[in-house]
Amino acid sequence: MDDLQLSFGGLKAVDGANLEIEPGKITALIGPNGAGKTTLFNVVTGFYKADGGSISFDGNSIMGKNPHSVAKRGLVRTFQLTKSLGRMSVLENMMVAAPSQAGEKLFAAWFVPWVINRQEKQNRQKAIELLELFNLIEKKDDYAATLSGGQRKLLELARALMMEPKMILLDEPMAGINPTLGARLLEHVGELRDKGMTFVLVEHDMDVVMRVSEHVIVMANGKVITQGSADEVRQNQEVIDAYLGTGGGAVEEALDEVMEGKPADGRE
């Protein structure tokens, strides 16, 4: 279903990255700060324009497409710093994300209100089901700005699901979220993967990365330095170098410690 290939030249932040995401799996994208992970997300989703290379999704090229048309094709992203629509209610945040709404066309409200009402009813139903699933239902009439950081992360994922995406790119889904909510979010990701959805996540918590992802891609300095299963990556000398610089045996010990779930690069 998905066949994503990337190669960029010239753009320094992402310098000749070449990778493929397997459909129906959870792939983690890791690497030290400044490796170009978020930039890669931005390029793939059309927020930045690449200088060269090609990107395809689901068999079609999405190179140079606008963010909204990438999203409409079913490739949806979340943001590192959560973007909730603060002065809109949680339910409105969900409803606005529903795809192909007749009422989004100008003047539709004057001429075909019954079509809009019918769609709104369906979308509200869907939104409420998702909010129930994510334990946000009691908050549905509150302003999104009143939610906690963790709840906003959940809302952002739930909102992305309103769009019925094929693939979701999660940019640091666990950052600033308490362990209970974090575990719940990962649970949801796992369930959705079982239903056939594809996930790519940028994550710094190695414990999470090793636990949930079936495939790990390591980036450094805008390049993909290696990829493979969590265990394969753990053993790779280049990864060790990228995180800690080239060095002696003490480094490996330090890395083992890191891979066992402690902060990877001083964050958090």
Place this chain on the structure above:
Amino acid sequence: MIAYFQTVLITAGIFALLAQGLNLHRGYTGLLNFGHVAFFAIGSYTMAIMVTQFEFGFFTSFIGAIVAATIFGVIVALPAIRLRTDYLAIVTITIGEIFRLVIQSGPGVTELTRGPRGIRGYSNEFFFLREDLGLGFLDPQMYLLAIVWTAVIVVGVLLFFLLRSPWGRVLKGIREDEDAMRALGKNVTSYKIQSFAIGAAIAGLAGVLFAMDIGSLSPVAYLPLITFQAWTIMMLGGMGTHFGPIIGSIIFWSIFNGTLFIPDSIVSGAEAAYLRQIGVGALIMLIIILRPQGILGSREEMVLDK
């Protein structure tokens, strides 16, 4: 006294329309438009030029004015919409001033606009129309008042339905975070242009009615002050509320014209004119200090950051 209320209500209605358009831009879409007066002016001038120089009927000229304002809105939006917040504000305020100066002294343009000499004699047909409309029993002022407030109500109702539809929800989303809306598959640029165009069309309509009220056009009637008055009205009534612009406008113009009631023995007429400007400044400060969300705005929304 009746004359006072008529004057206040006619002006208040016209500025309620202006503020409704601005509220669509700022209150719902988050666009900082400080050049609203340009759309207002293009409405007045298109109508007046079509009537006096090309001898079109009032209705054709009226439609022409709104179409011209809409097109101008799109033209302004195309380059301006790439800019965010303060940058958009700077560009729009400049566009407003450039537009006024072109009307006043643009080569070639002044043949149509008659530059600082202005245009008059375009309003006869509009006022004669009241016989045909069966409103012959009204005097011209009352007739204008009725037309202005019909326009305010019609525009208000149409906007109400538009803004509570999914279309309006997308605009609010753009106000909150346009990148989030892009990531949700919405064509933000297109919505901003639509918002700009509709707000401009409403300002064009207000411009036509304003022209009928003042009777003769000249560029000095379209100073940036008009934009700031519309902003004050919107803030006073409450940004992003349906009835804010209407209530704000009535209160604003009651205060503004209230200086008429100060007896000559205390303050002369000329001094009173300055008092009004001081009053407007004080009003803006009071709103910001005491009720930043405006009369109808929600305190909670004001306090929440994104």
